[in-house]
Amino acid sequence: MKYRSNVKNIIKILNENEERALHAVGILVRGEAQTRAPVDEGNLRDSIDYLVNDSRKSVIIGASAAYAPYVEYGTRPHFPPPNALKGWAKRHGAEGAEFLIARSISKKGTKAQPFLTPAFEDNKQNIKKLIARELGRRLK
Numbered sequence: 001m002k003y004r005s006n007v008k009n010i011i012k013i014l015n016e017n018e019e020r021a022l023h024a025v026g027i028l029v030r031g032e033a034q035t036r037a038p039v040d041e042g043n044l045r046d047s048i049d050y051l052v053n054d055s056r057k058s059v060i061i062g063a064s065a066a067y068a069p070y071v072e073y074g075t076r077p078h079f080p081p082p083n084a085l086k087g088w089a090k091r092h093g094a095e096g097a098e099f100l101i102a103r104s105i106s107k108k109g110t111k112a113q114p115f116l117t118p119a120f121e122d123n124k125q126n127i128k129k130l131i132a133r134e135l136g137r138r139l140k
Contacts, residue, residue, distance in 0.1 A: 014135070019054060021134035025127050026050030026059045032119035033061065037071075040091065044068060048116075063116065074112030080105055 030050045037045040047065040052058075062068070082098035089098050120127075 013137075017135045017137050018057065019052065020137070021131045022052045022054075022057070022059045023050075024130050024134050026052060026061055028123060028126065028130060029059075029061045029119050032123055033063070033116050036115040036119055037063070038113045038115070040088065044071060044115075061116065061120070068116075070110065071113050072116055073114075075105075075110045077106055077109045079103075 027050070030048055033048045034045050037048060039045050044063060044065045044067070047063045047068065048061070049064070050059055050061040053060065063072075080102050082102045085098040085101050086095075089095050089101060094101065
């Protein structure tokens with residue numbers, strides 16, 4: 001009977017360690033993405049977070065700012081409404097140049113500024129070590 005109670009305890013510890021590992025990965029990659037995110041007013045950086053899905057044994061890291069994909073991947077040429085650029089232009093000393101900025105975007109699009117993908121890709125080894133360490137906790 002002692003054997004059976006040890007197995008239950010080990011399974012419980014492994015499940016707790018697994019959840020702890022997923023949270024640790026989320027915290028690591030979220031922090032890296034926040035460090036790499038371009039900052040104007042900080043909305044993009046502040047929208048980066050993670051969510052652990054215990055049933056799927058996964059962690060999702062992303063940014064909830066509506067424009068996050070356009071920053072991460074850039075855009076094709078398009079003509080944004082010049083009024084939408086007023087705040088940005090004012091903060092960057094380009095007040096009155098909104099039409100010129102919109103025209104430039106209409107010709108070139110916007111350059112990608114990846115922050116989420118490299119936060120994961122550049123940390124794969126750290127993530128593996130983190131998972132291994134967390135899964136092994138309290139099992140020795």
